Amino acid sequence: MISDGESTAIKTNMRLRDISGIGSILEKRLVTCFGSEEKALETLLKGDVHELCRVEGMTRKSAQSLILNVSKEQNGVSLEDFLKTKEAEALYAGILKIIKKHCCTEFSADFIERLVPYPKRRLDLALDVREKIETHLTILQSFSPDEREMIQSLLSQITPTKDGTVQKIRDRAVLAFSEVVYIEAHEKFGSILPVHLVTDPQECADFFFSYRSVILFDFPEFDLPESGYEYFRDIDAVEIEQLIPEMALSYFVKNLKSFDASLRLAEILAAGSMSGLFSQFTAEESLELRTLLKRLNADGSMNPGIDPEADRLRNISVMCDEILLRKAAELSDKLKNVLTGNTLTLDGDQLMHILSGADLKQIVTANVSKPYRELLKETLTEITETLSLKRDEEMILSDIYGDEIECPVKLNLESLTRFKKEISGKSAELEQKQKKQLSKELAGRKEAMSLLINDCLEFDCWYSAASFANAYQMTFPVFAKTSQNTELNLNLPANPENQSGNVFFNLEGGRNLFLSSKYGFDAITPVSYDVENTVLLSGVNSGGKTTVLELVGQCLILAHMGFPVPAELFEFSPIEEFYYFGKSKGTLDAGAFETTLRNFSIVSESNGTERAVFADELESITEPGASAKIIAGLLETFCENGKTLSLFVSHLAESIMENCDIPIRVDGIEAGGLDDDLNLIVNRNPIKNHIAKSTPELIVEKLFLTSTGVENAFYEKLKKKFEAKN
């Protein structure tokens, strides 16, 4: 990541077309997307993958590789300068994979992928990385495990900011009285609000009826209703956000989760004596802003709990159907009781009326009218109390159960609709007021929020590196002070005792990262080992030779990246190039064998470049006899060169030594047999100047003891061969 100061300095002499991977088409697309070449360069220098993905045709992968090309251009080094073989790259990729598991955001995962090991000549860059990780490790270690978990969970909710979107509003409209204002209003608000041209004020009535609220521009004076509108004389003086608070709030709605998490994070970090890390906000300001944002719902509506009146109206909307139906049922029951306890005595006139065609229902209704009215009044009072209705609302509900007496009692749908419209109208108006208030309070906070998000994302980049280091109890390596890096004046942390100028490493308590990540840190036996110039490592099958080789490779790569290493101590002489030759899957054909030898011939060039060359069972590339001769030749060349730290793992130690004309140190990993669980008892620490015997019979014995049936008979046969030989 590049600071603004740095990017300005580079901007002056870097052009888009200087960057490898940018042709004329991409150059045009970058400029179109960011508005200018300068802005496009700024985005590339910032390493903002998310922003770059806005460019037509750009994928995350291509954005990443472009950013890498930029830093290559800028620093004068690339990944390939240090990692010289495919297997060295694979080792590096394996390490990145483990580091990335500690990233909480995609943003930091992208960032980690762009961290590279630097050759000795640019160790200054690795030291910048180291400084950042050290700082973040101190921050991380100042928090308790619970707090760390909380920080990670908050970070994982943070994403780069997105622009807000506002859905077309349908319950409000703009009315313009002249064509000029109409055109302007249409341009300004047409994408969100319906805009109508009204030539005759009389037409307004329809709009007042159809929309919950209307916005009038530059209207002639006429009889306006008491409420339901906003009036503005001058359209030019009206800010869109003022009229449509949804616009101003949409940015906050879109990023709500991310903002809330980032503010909580800012609070935690500020409280944890890390003030100044997120300069925009103090803990109090973060809390204040977070409280403001709590008013907003993820769907853009206002949350309950802010205004009691809004809550009352919301409660009515939610409850009214259920309450009114329940009360209708209760009223029906009560009416039934009245009717069943009632007898109707008809007098002569009433009988005459019935015989001349009068409705019996009318007579019954008249008879129970009084008790029904009383029951109805009682019910309406209960409804008013339950829903906390105001006088005007209560009035609308007065005929909710109709004028006629019916059993069962039915709801008057017309009255219900009028009631609901009244409540939702009041509610919407109030919500609109709340939104305007909130948008006023949030005005001017947009920039600060987007800076805070950037800070949080950048924090995750280094925090994830620190959390990786912490998880594997890593320590920062000690660089040996050789004459070359003294010249570089790097002020490297070095052990003054080790100034021989030789290429070497000294590892204590190292744990292979791949094994620790797979089986758990505590399941791995720590290994100590030191090598100077050239060493051949022999040992039992499954003794841990590859594991040690890989471990030292991991330490070298991480140290050159500026990272701590998975060991209690790792002291080493920095190198320019790292060659790693992994175990070959089998004998190579003539062509591939020739290519491998060519690779080694490049490495053997003695031009004063410090290198590390690690090879694992190179013998498998060709026949054993020939392999021993070749390995012997290679070891002699590297040993004489003096600047190549070479560690070769092989099962052919004896034959190799027979072919060597100069003394080469041979170390060994020994096994002492099988334990009760049939595992090899191995001393994982290589013994110096000791050829360890390969012990395939131990493996055969283990297989014999752990198998059954035909398989077991097969292993028994092999076992007997060893016994016969002994």
Ligand SMILES: Nc1ncnc2c1ncn2[C@@H]1O[C@H](COP(=O)(O)OP(=O)(O)OP(=O)(O)O)[C@@H](O)[C@H]1O
């Ligand atoms: N330090 C260690 N701690 C715990 N387990 C280990 C350690 N080193 C090696 N092992 C275990 O032993 C297995 C074999 O290790 P590794 O492949 O390094 O042996 P090797 O000597 O290279 O074997 P081979 O000669 O057969 O290729 C590993 O996969 C791991 O399970």
